[in-house]
Amino acid sequence: MTVLSLDRAKPAPIAVWLWAAGLIALALAAPHFLYPVFVMKALCMALFACAFNLLLGYVGLLSFGHAAFFGGASYITAHAAKVWGLPPELAIIAGVAAAAALGLVFGYLAIRRQGIYFAMITLAFAQMVFFFCLQAKFTGGEDGIQAVPRGHLFGFIDLNQPLVMYYFVLVVFLFGFGVIVRAINSPFGQVLKAIRENEPRAISLGYRTEQYKLLAFILSAALAGLAGSTKALVFQFASLTDVNWTMSGEVVLMTLIGGIGTILGPVVGAFLLTTMENYLAQTGSWVTIIEGIIFVICVLTFREGIVGVVAPYAMGRRAHAEPPPEAVEVEEAEVDKLRDVAGESD
């Protein structure tokens, strides 16, 4: 599935470097022909989706509660910057640390179950965080935390200038993206993929899969938090929207539409969905309806996502080594059945 992955065994094909250079050049030039706040929002959502995809695409765990980390971190960062008066870099670190801690607790509990149970558990925990944010004093309830100061990065870089803020967000995104790419292509990432394909076998090979899954969950939560913290500084605002279950659904949709288990898929999905929301913002609930329709269409006919379909051509070769996703899934279902027969607990 990971067509774009930089396999360590063989040098990355030249096409990957060309694409990377082109995309970074595009990102550097973007604020000169696009509205910077729009691109910054899209970059935050893209990092959020990439963090989510690390879990779904590479460990096979569908979290329906990632808004808790995204929105929770944005609240902490907003509070740290506004009330504690922390500089932006420390405020963001505080948000990321909170998201990672939350990820440790939720992950520890949630990885005890798999599949749809995992999805339901993460959703329920995220709803708990939502209710907490609704009731806690420091979050400002329905009003959220407004007028968050962007401050000066390291004391001398003024983030109040739109272009400076833009390049800061771009650096944050590239950092998070780099961490994810590195993790996926490390031995750690290989074990994650092994767990995704066949967990019982990974266990029989001596891997403590629980620890790998928990670590992946914390990493994913922390990076989702990084995205949320940055978004809080971009908009100078933290609100209940970012911690609501609809946000968890949105990040699933971004990843699905771009391509689950592809490196660039979530980025493409995030830009598409943010653009769509931008244009349909005035039409009330139509955003929700159209998102629902895209969900249904993607699940029925377009499960590989945009990057999953396009990437083989963009790389100048057809994917042939990897079996089609369907085949893998049927195999997994059979493994499930075998496990049922063996009476193993999940």
Added chain:
Amino acid sequence: MFDWLHIAVPPAPLFFAQLLVGLINGAFYAMLSLGLAVIFGLLNIINFTHGAQYMLGAFCAWFLLNWLGIGYWPALIIAPLIVGVLGIVIERLLLRRIARLDHLYGLLLTFGLALIIEGIFRQQYGSSGQPYTIPSELTGARNLGFMFLPNYRAWVIVASLAICLATWFVIERTRLGAYLRAATENPVLVRAFGIDVPRMVTLTYGGGVALAALAGVMAAPIYQVSPLMGSNIIIVVFAVVVIGGMGSILGAIVSGFALGLVEGLTKVFYPEASSTVIFVIMALVLLVKPAGLFGRAA
């Protein structure tokens, strides 16, 4: 010196009133988690649309009353039939296509459907609720000595218990239920015996969805009929399902009512935690018994 006692022991009427609210909520949790469990058993999907279908049931009753002048009692039958048929269409047209894929796709598909249905109703009716009057036979309340019990609420508790037990009876004690349970265990083998499993899957989905709609009709006079009523309750019901485990029908019923009661009690003693207590219990259950209180390891 004993100031804290006043906090710890609330006045009796408040106590019983919250207990009643808890029991009512529990009745809806039980009916919804029952439908989820039945659908999950045969289709292996978590029906995310369940909340939207509960909302559809309530809106059906509201349409019947306001557009056609059809009252509560006929609506109790007509609304679940309409929503059930809609469910059958969904199963035939959409869910069947992805039955052989990873179960997560079923979750995503039904989530998308829930967004569509809710979005359409929110576009039409906003976020505010429409009132639905209590049927005239069930207005008023009776004095139980320690509290006033509104007749409609008593009816909801009795009726939901009856519905839950009837569902349990059909699944655990009848021939049809035996086929159903057999198909849950091994659909291929049951098919080899000449039983039309695909049709059974369709009807089961329709039945589970109709149960959600029935709960929606019963909820209409208590909560306002609002496009958001489904998504508000479905996440809590998911937590109830995780706590109870999907293995047993009786487990779904018992945990539904019990957790409603716990929620009501929390409202008495520590109101701030009432919206989160079920999730905390879920965390504790996951620590102690990951498969759920009544769940079989699956």
